[in-house]
Structures are given as structure tokens and as C-alpha cells.
Amino acid sequence: xxxxxxxxxxxxxxxxxxxxxxxxxxxxxxxxxxxxxxxxxxxxxxxxxxxxxxxxxxxxxxxxxxxxxxxxxxxxxxxxxxxxxxxxxxxxxxxxxxxxxxxxxxxxxxxxxxxxxxxxxxxxxxxxxxxxxxxxxxxxxxxxxxxxxxxxxxxxxxxxxxxxxxxxxxxxxxxxxxxxxxxxxxxxxxxxxxxxxxxxxxxxxxxxxxxxxxxxxxxxxxxxxxxxxxxxxxxxxxx
Numbered sequence: 556x557x558x559x560x561x562x563x564x565x566x567x568x569x570x571x572x573x574x575x576x577x578x579x580x581x582x583x584x585x586x587x588x589x590x591x592x593x594x595x596x597x598x599x600x601x602x603x604x605x606x607x608x609x610x611x612x613x614x615x616x617x618x619x620x621x622x623x624x625x626x627x628x629x630x631x632x633x634x635x636x637x638x639x640x641x642x643x644x645x646x647x648x649x650x651x652x653x654x655x656x657x658x659x660x661x662x663x664x665x666x667x668x669x670x671x672x673x674x675x676x677x678x679x680x681x682x683x684x685x686x687x688x689x690x691x692x693x694x695x696x697x698x699x700x701x702x703x704x705x706x707x708x709x710x711x712x713x714x715x716x717x718x719x720x721x722x723x724x725x726x727x728x729x730x731x732x733x734x735x736x737x738x739x740x741x742x743x744x745x746x747x748x749x750x751x752x753x754x755x756x757x758x759x760x761x762x763x764x765x766x767x768x769x770x771x772x773x774x775x776x777x778x779x780x781x782x783x784x785x786x787x788x789x790x791x792x793x794x
Contacts, residue, residue, distance in 0.1 A: 560588055562762045562778035563777045564709070564762035565748055566596065568608040569600055569605035579794045590662075592664050592707045597610075597624075598628055599627055601629055619654075621656070621664040623666045623707050624670050626670055626682060629642060637672055638672055662703040663703065669683060669724050676722060681721070683726055686726070705740055706757075707744075709746050711744040711753070711759050712728075744760065744762070745762050748763060748769065748770065749772070760789055762777055777794065
């Protein structure tokens with residue numbers, strides 16, 4: 556049996572083209588995925604109206620969804636909220652019962668929040684994985700023993716060699732080593748607005764920006780990931 560996962564990232568509601576969002580919705584409905592993985596940046600500026608637009612879009616797909624925040628989903632310019640309550644708007648929009656694990660057949664999508672309020676360098680968007688968050692993830696993976704586990708995180712824990720000047724998330728190497736030890740099959744990420752599969756243990760699957768007009772050499776799109784007994788295959792779809 557082949558399972559299909561629609562992998563979206565960097566929707567950036569608030570600066571999106573409504574016509575493109577409708578094309579994306581129709582394309583996902585036509586693909587009939589078994590599950591949806593959304594690897595962050597639902598919004599442009601973490602405003603309540605942007606979250607409302609993003610959640611309305613996702614709910615209209617009527618597919619079990621695992622959604623994680625990205626760096627645009629915490630306040631950027633309101634430093635008071637960024638430091639004291641960075642995820643308050645996110646939690647208000649997503650709700651207290653949002654799943655951290657979504658099951659599809661013998662596979663499991665598992666959430667990893669890689670957002671950070673600040674860094675010790677100018678690129679505050681770079682993300683990271685605090686030790687306590689990594690331990691919670693390890694416990695969740697061990698509770699899913701026997702299933703094929705795919706971690707969903709906004710920031711790629713491994714960068715392509717041709718992306719210079721981008722900071723790796725804090726504790727990226729340690730987190731990748733833990734995920735490899737727990738036999739995670741792949742990590743689904745975004746953030747870079749480009750697609751591809753980065754080899755390694757585990758591999759990192761990058762989704763392009765689904766809707767953002769801030770293109771970085773690649774058009775809008777999303778991934779359709781087919782899971783079979785032989786492994787997984789990633790097919791990039793245009794928005």
C-alpha cells in the first residue's frame with residue numbers, strides 16, 4: 556500500500572495571492588493525500604488575521620494535518636511579545652488540542668518546533684533545538700516504536716552546500732545524530748524557499764515556498780511524498 560503525504564511550507568498568508576492559494580487548494584484536493592505536513596511560516600508577520608486565513612485554508616483541505624511554527628509565526632517587530640509571549644498568537648490560532656503526532660497507516664508525522672526568540676548572532680531567523688525539546692522529541696519517537704517516523708520542522712537541520720551564509724539551527728548536529736539513532740526516516744523542512752532532498756542520516760526533504768512572492772530562484776510549489784515498502788519518493792508540484 557502506498558501512502559501519500561502533501562508537504563507544504565512557507566505559505567506566508569498576509570502576502571499571498573488568493574488566486575494562487577485557490578490553485579494550491581484544488582491541486583491538493585486532486586492529489587487526495589492521506590496526511591498533510593506543514594513545516595512552518597503559515598504567516599508573514601504572525602498577525603491574528605493572517606493566522607485566520609491560514610487556518611481556514613488548511614481546514615478546507617479536510618486532511619489530517621501536522622502543523623509546526625516557523626520564524627515568521629512569532630512576532631518580528633513587536634519585541635515585547637517576541638520575548639515574553641512568542642507563541643501566544645500561534646497557540647490561540649492553532650488551539651490547545653493541535654496534534655504533535657499524526658498517524659497515516661504505518662507512518663507517523665512528528666512535530667519539532669525549531670523557532671527561537673533570538674540568537675547570539677544577527678540572523679534571528681536561524682532557529683534551534685533546546686535540549687529539553689530534543690528530549691521530548693526522543694520520548695515521542697520511542698513511544699512510536701515500530702512505525703516509520705518522519706519529523707516535521709521548519710528549519711532544515713542540514714543545509715545544501717550551495718546556500719552560503721545561512722546559519723544552521725542551534726544544536727542541529729546533535730539533533731540529527733539523535734534522530735539517526737532513533738531511526739527517523741526523514742525530516743520534512745522548509746525555510747529556504749527551495750526544494751530538494753539532502754542526503755544523510757536522516758535525509759532532509761526541503762519544500763519550496765508554497766505561496767510567498769519572495770521567490771529565491773525557484774517558483775512556488777509543494778511536495779507530494781509517496782511512502783511505499785521500498786522507501787519514499789518526493790515529487791515536486793507547482794502551485
